[in-house]
Amino acid sequence: MPIEPSDNKNTTAAPDGQQTVKIPAPLERSRFGGTQRRHERPDEDDAPVSRSDLSKGPEEVLEDREAHINWSVLLISSLVILAFSIWAIVMPDEARTTMKTAVDWIAINLGWYYVVTITLVIGFVLWVAFSKEGDVRIGPDHSRPQYKLVTWVAMLFAAGVGIDMLFYSVTGPVVQYLYPPSGEGSTSAARQDAVVWTMFHYGIAGWAMYALLGMAMGYFAYRWDMPLSIRAALYPLLGKRVRGPLGDGISIIALVGTVFGVATSMGIGVVLLSVGFSLIFGFEQGLTLQIALVIGAVILTIAATTSGVDRGIRWIAELNLWSAVAMMLYILFTGQTAFLLNALVENIGQFIVTFPARTLQTFAYEPEGAEWMGGWTLFFWAFWLAWGPFVGVFLARISRGRTLREFVIAAITAPVLCDFIIVSLFGNSALFEVLQGNTAFAELAVQSPEQGWYALLGMFPGSTFLIWLATLSGLLFYLTSANSGAMVMSNFSASIPDPSHDGPSWLRIFWAILTAVLTIAMLFAGGVTTMEYATLIFALPVTIVAYLVMASFYKVLRMERAEREGRVLRRPSIAPIGGHVPERSWKQRLEQLRAYPSLRQVTQFLDRTVRPALDEVAAEFRNQGYNIEQDTTTNVNGIEEPLLRVSMDAFRDFYYHVAVVEAPVPMFSGRMSRETDVYYRLEVYTQTGSGGYDLMGLTKQQIIDDVLERYEAHLAFLTFSSQTDTASVLTPPKGAGEQAGS
Structure with missing residues (x-):
């Protein structure tokens, strides 16, 4: 097939003296190591053993691409919760x-089991952050964060802090x-450790659990187009089984x-707010007021769901943060x-020095x-395990485009420091009173934590204002958790392909009501103590989910590493200068430094150069017997962008998509003047995102060469992944044992 004359390595001379495209051989007859063994999956339910299998996840996790209710998960979870509630009432x-x-x-x-589980979770997320795969993004390679760093950190804090921290910030240190x-x-020793124990319980352990589930669910949702759910995060481990009874069972455990x-x-x-409402409005304290507050939260959640005021709920979350900041500054000054x-400084130093020992402390x-462990450390570990899926969904949603490294480091540092400040200011204020000989306050803080918290507030100047501010802050924490909880529960009991969508309104209302019934039942059965018991018991099965997620995510990160190593192992004789970037002449490179084309110029180049180049190379692929498809996608500007896809059968398909991308003109550039703030690029996308370079200004031959370079790199990756044991020891390829023993 004739093309433009070139000395490029991807062309060869035809008998008539013209150049023809030289297509690399497919993997079965690859020059990268002879005939390669395919990963055979005789059973369609087998777990994926390579990224080529993983790319089938969106189809295998979902029965269809339409959102629908998972009735088995909904009914069984509801019956378990309802049965417990009736029993408790x-x-x-x-x-x-x-x-x-x-x-x-x-x-x-089983105290040791909870301790070991949390320790392993902390170790795992730190390993992810500092491994080579820490550079992997929660989303395609080209994705970038939606929120600025300060805004994102503030949202992290708001997501993981609940009103329970206020409850325990006084009673914890005093006890x-x-x-x-x-x-x-x-x-003196007890005094030095008092606040540090509460900081430990609200420190890295909980946020490590949030980070584990958040990054796992976000990775599969935004990088592999799967649902934002626990079962999707387990796809590399369980394969197609995640949408059957096994997947339903895991969803039920996480949901309950x-x-x-x-x-x-x-x-x-x-329990805490009822005291505040009693002090402010003169209401009688007790179970009746507590139940009224629960019903009030349900009504507000229903109003937010049915009237479309979710923006108002987000505004409440922001107001929540600022009210908490105002409260802490007031207490400090x-x-x-x-x-x-x-x-505060001494507490943080003591926490850092003693953290490893406390993490593995069982008081044997x-x-x-x-x-003591059952009433404190184990309860908090169970609490974080139970809250993990809830907070993880929110963290995943706001972290698209972040690397795994910055996600983990931010999650276990910035919000934890905010927690430390709250606990230290409240806890040390309480200890100061106790050290001054206020034994009545000490006894109140131990026997009735909610009364002790408000008693402490009453000791500050302008106590009436502070009590109003603290009650408002607690109420906002409370409402945010109630509404967000109903949303997450509706998502867990439905199959929703689009991670940006939520469950239907009626389902959110249902979960808000059922959660309220459960809350009232535990208030009847003994209040806070009974809630601690229930959390510790029902979080036990969630530990299994944590182990499965770690195993699944470890497996997929090995696949990521295989792809990266496959890129590195390309033959030097076919590697272009600068890695994946097409080789340009020095004149082309100089011209590119001052070129900031308009949308019209990019569209013309796409039609006149790129499309003909892709048509020619696609025709030659077909001529040599390849199964190649040509398609187009329409972008937001109405431009049809060309797409090539070469089917690799059981392997991951080769994918070459040329997209029109808007980019800001650099402030300091080679061009003497700026007529506009944006220009347009033609970037090449694979299944994992943009290659990061621009095709504008290349010749047709250079574009053809780039397609072949990309294709050869894809073959190198498939060869490497087939030679590397990317399969988890938990899910080895079938027949591996027989081959190993032969």
Whole structure:
């Protein structure tokens, strides 16, 4: 087939002296190592063993591309929660006693398991952040973050902080000072550790769990076009089984755990807020007021769902952040400022020094160690496990375009530091009163944490204002969790292909009501203590989900590494100068430095040069027996962008898409004047995103060469991935054992 004359390595001379396209051989007869063994998947339910299998995920995870309710998950989860709620309301004493027995057994026999699980989660997310795969983006390679860093960090903080932190910020330090897990109480050692224990419980462990589930769900949703769900994150491990009974079972575990976590946070919230409403409005404290607050949250959630005021809920979340900041500044500057700042610095230093030892601390040698662990560390670990899927969905949504490294590092540093400030300011303010001999306050903080919190606020100047501000802040935390929780639960009980969409309104209303029923049931059965018991019990199965997600994500990161290594292992004789960037003459390079073409110029070049080049190379692919498809996609400007796809059968298809991309004109450029702020580029996209270079100004022959360079790089990747054991030891390719033993 005649093309423009060239000395390029991807052409060869025809008998008549003209140049012809030289297509690399397909993988079965590849020059990169002879005939290659394909990963055979005789069973269509087998888990994927390469990225070529992984690319089939969107079709295999979903039965169809239409959103629909997953009735088995919805009904079974609802029945479990409803049955528990009825039991707790009808037989509250029996429910409380039974759960106490179960919690005691877990604390004695499985406390180590919770500790090891959280430790492994922390280690895993740190490994992801500092590994080579930390550069992988939550989305295509060309994607960039939607939010500025400061805005994003603020949203991270708002996502993972609930009203429960306010509840425990006073009672936690006071209890650890008077009744420490080891040693004598009311001593210097107990005083140094009191606030640090609460910081530890609200520190890196919880955010590591959020980061694990957030980055896993976001990666598969935005990089592989799968649903934003737990089952999609397990596709590399379980394959097509994720949409069957096994996947439903995992979704049920995650959903039930999430409901109990949200209900516990709401229950703690209403217990705390009921005191504030009583002080401000004169309402009588008790179960009636608490139930009224739960019903109020449900009504506001329904209003937000049915009237389309989700923007208002987002505004509430932002107001929540600023009210919390105002409250902390007020406490800092009207309280013991110097003492609070000194204590904050010392607390953070003590946390850093003792963190490894605390992480693996089980108090095996303490007589009451299991009881303390069950009431504090194990409860908080269970709480973070239960909240993990809930917060993970939100973190994934706001983090598209971030690398795994910046996602993890930001999640376990910036919000954690904000948590430390809140806990330290409240906790040290409470300790200051106790150290001054205020024993009545100390007893109140231990026996009735909600009363102790408001009693502390009443000791500051302008206490009426502070109580109003603190109640407003707590109410905003409470409403945000209630509404967001209903949204996430609706997503988990439905199959939604588009990660940007949510479950139907009626489903959000259903979950808001059912969560409220569960919250009221636990209030009947004993209040906060019963909620702690339930969380610890129902979070136990969620630990299995955490292990499965780590195994699945580890497997897919090995696939990412295989693709990167495949790019590196391309033969030097066929590698273009500058890696994937097409080789240009020095005049073309100089011209490109000052060229900022308009949309019209780019469209003309696309029609006159790019399309003919792709037509010719596609024709030669067909002539040599390749299964190649030519297609177009229409962009936002109405321009049809060309697309080539070479079918590789069981392997991942070759994909070459030329897209029109708008870009800002550099502030300092080779051009003497700027007539516009934007220009347009013709970028090449593969299945993992943009190659990052521009085709504008190339000749037709250079574009053909670029297609072949890309195709040869794709063959190199497939060869490397077929030679590398990208399969997890949990899901080896069928027949691997027989081949190994032959």
